[in-house]
Amino acid sequence: MKDLSMHILDIAQNSITAGAETIEVEITENRVTDQYRIVITDNGKGMTAAYAAKVTDPYVTSRTTRKVGLGLPLLKQNAERTGGSLEVKSEPEKGTRITALFSLKNIDRPPLGDIGGTMVLLAAANLNIRFIYRHITEKDTFTFDTREVNATLEGMPISEAGVIRFLKEMIRENLQEINIAG
Amino acid sequence: MGQVKSLADLRKIKEELQGRMSLRENSNNPESLVQVKVAMATCGIASGAKQVMDFFIEEFEKRNIQAVVTQTGCMGYCFAEPTVEITLPGHSPVVYGYVDTKKADDIIEKYIKNGELVDGIIPVNYETIEKK
Ligand SMILES: Nc1ncnc2c1ncn2[C@@H]1O[C@H](COP(=O)(O)OP(=O)(O)OP(=O)(O)O)[C@@H](O)[C@H]1O
Ligand code: FES
Ligand SMILES: [Mg+2]
Numbered sequence: 001m002k003d004l005s006m007h008i009l010d011i012a013q014n015s016i017t018a019g020a021e022t023i024e025v026e027i028t029e030n031r032v033t034d035q036y037r038i039v040i041t042d043n044g045k046g047m048t049a050a051y052a053a054k055v056t057d058p059y060v061t062s063r064t065t066r067k068v069g070l071g072l073p074l075l076k077q078n079a080e081r082t083g084g085s086l087e088v089k090s091e092p093e094k095g096t097r098i099t100a101l102f103s104l105k106n107i108d109r110p111p112l113g114d115i116g117g118t119m120v121l122l123a124a125a126n127l128n129i130r131f132i133y134r135h136i137t138e139k140d141t142f143t144f145d146t147r148e149v150n151a152t153l154e155g156m157p158i159s160e161a162g163v164i165r166f167l168k169e170m171i172r173e174n175l176q177e178i179n180i181a182g
Numbered sequence: 183m184g185q186v187k188s189l190a191d192l193r194k195i196k197e198e199l200q201g202r203m204s205l206r207e208n209s210n211n212p213e214s215l216v217q218v219k220v221a222m223a224t225c226g227i228a229s230g231a232k233q234v235m236d237f238f239i240e241e242f243e244k245r246n247i248q249a250v251v252t253q254t255g256c257m258g259y260c261f262a263e264p265t266v267e268i269t270l271p272g273h274s275p276v277v278y279g280y281v282d283t284k285k286a287d288d289i290i291e292k293y294i295k296n297g298e299l300v301d302g303i304i305p306v307n308y309e310t311i312e313k314k
Contacts, residue, residue: 001228010227017255063223063256070224114232121235125220125253152189153196159251161243162199163192170187177186 001074003113004038010071011040011098012122016129018044018096024132025119027112029104029181031138036084036104036181043095052090075100082106104181111182116171119144123167124159133171140178144171216242216249216294217269223256230282231264237283238266241290249294259304268293277304 001007008025015023020042028037047055054060056076061069075098076086084101102109119133123146133144149158149167156163220226220235235251242249259265262279268289269275278289279302292298 006227006232009222009232010224013222013224013227013253013255074224117236118232121232121253124239125235125251148189149192152192156196156200156203159239160199160203161239162195162202164239166187166192166195170189170192173186 001078001110003110005113005115005118007071007075007078007100007110008038008040008115009118009122011075012131014071015040015042015044015096016126018042018046020044020095020129022130022132023122024134026134026136027115028136031104031181034104036102036109038098038100038102040098041095042097046092046094046096047088047090048092049090052088052096055088056086072098078102078108078110081108112180116168116175119171120158120164120167123149124157124164127157127159135175135178135180137178137180142171142174142178144174214248214271216247216271217267217275218249218251219254219267219269220251221255221257221259221263221265221267222253225260226256226263226265229263233283234264234266234281234286237286238290241287245290247290247294262302262304265304270294270297275306277306278302279304 001010012023012025022043024041026039029035055069056072058068058070058073063069072086072088079086079100079102082103083106084103087099088096090096119131123131131146135142146158153163158164158167218238220231222231235253238251242251257265257267257277259279264281265277265279266281267275267277278285278300281289285302288300292300
């Protein structure tokens, strides 16, 4: 994966597959403590603790079209390369929380990439799922919530090209405003 | 720092977008729309599925084509990612492999507009598609 937004797209895809109705992505960065943390939480079907403990092993997958699952192992590898870690917490019928910890300044940390495009694309392609994206810097917090967007749109779908364009711009400007590391 | 966009601005432009939407016909009848599904498992994403999906959304608007673009999980063709399944109204789905923006452009111009098949079709037994 070229950047963190692609990992996020991929991990969110697991949540979609797990039947989640709400998917929350939270990024917290802090230049002083050198932390860059990504937390992805869903209310999908979850996993048993025993299974969750094993899913960062590529040979553990519920997919049937190939024998290895790569999403979580790749994210883990990238996090650990910066001295960070990956944690998978899950409960059957409740949901799953994935926490990836990176060193913000480590040169091996992939850049964030096109997170606005990623969140809007997820929202546009999955109109029935609520997506929340929160980005926290030392300066401020930005929150994007498709429930609020839908309330504003009053029935117009997020997948409308003009809406997609606007939302991408809006996220980009707001992230710039809170001074994200990129 | 200039004004940063917010949802209040979205409300303002909504009417204009609404006008553009209602100019288009059929938009409420999915049966009459072109359906595009982009495979977005790990290997699809890593090989550029997101750019392809963005391209379809933008170009359908520019070229005034009625279509629904969604994502699916794995379609089982890692070797040919990114893969895209296209369903024309009244036709069976067709899966194209190795789709980049150039191929996507061909698919729009030749297959979607004129029904001509384009290179790169993956022969599919639909029973094998994983319903994710
Ligand atoms: N959010 C989730 N909810 C429920 N189960 C999950 C979740 N995320 C991962 N899993 C389980 O963990 C397995 C491994 O996930 P991982 O993303 O590493 O691979 P994959 O999704 O199987 O394949 P790939 O990501 O390569 O397309 C999945 O097959 C699934 O069984
Ligand atoms: S895992 Fe590669 S196409 Fe599905
Ligand atoms: Mg996965």
